[in-house]
Amino acid sequence: MLRYLSPFIRRRLRILNVASWAFHVCCFWILFSRLRHIAVQLELFGEGMGDIYWAIGAVIASALVFTAAFVYEIALRRQAAIRPLTQRQFVYSLHEEGFVSEEAGRSRNLYFWPAVERAERTENFILVFIDQAAAFPIPLRAFANDGHAAEFWQQLIVYRSAYAQ
Structure with a gap:
């Protein structure tokens, strides 16, 4: 399906996908690096679990970036679809x-x-x-x-x- 999109839109979609994947990898690295130490944090800090909040924030940010990328891709595809036959x-x-x-x-x-x-x-x-x-x-x-x-x-x-x- 991508071959029917203009090179400009294909390039923007590729950049968007690479940036989205890089951001997801970073967020999940934060999440899993913090969750490895959850037992120590619960023993030492009890209620003061700042790292857990960072991990939760990373998951939420990852979901927001994924949603933004998905919505932007739909907008780009819609823009590509609006090419009247008379202009082709x-x-x-x-x-x-x-x-x-x-x-x-x-x-x-x-x-x-x-x-x-x-x-x-x-x-x-x-x-x-x-x-x-x-x-x-x-x-x-x-x-x-x-x-x-x-x-x-x-x-x-x-x-x-x-x-x-």
């Missing part, structure tokens, strides 16, 4: 191996020709169906002119028919 740019291309769908700098998916179920051309779109319910709509207005759209369509049909035989 997709590039579709045809290769001998298959149909390639790319989102500028984020992901690249290759669908081998056996996975491409069919292709249709409507008045405004070229539709490349991966299965019965999923299609990549390519608007004809995305091409420089009608000649480029016709060339793309012919190449798609050639590759598709070569697999079908």
Whole structure:
């Protein structure tokens, strides 16, 4: 799932996770180092157990840091999810191996020709169906002119028919 997040957000999540783990290790080291001496403290000090309070504080601080890290990660993921489709740019291309769908700098998916179920051309779109319910709509207005759209369509049909035989 991280590969769909921007590098900036992935970097912040990694830093957050490393800092959170380092803080947890320190807090639990404090806790266990203080709990090793609990019998001595109870014998000597009775009610004056300052180290135990430090250990309890470390556990509470660790829980708070974990909660803050979790909430911050949710906020970063929500920020990454708020990318309207109109602001995203997709590039579709045809290769001998298959149909390639790319989102500028984020992901690249290759669908081998056996996975491409069919292709249709409507008045405004070229539709490349991966299965019965999923299609990549390519608007004809995305091409420089009608000649480029016709060339793309012919190449798609050639590759598709070569697999079908």
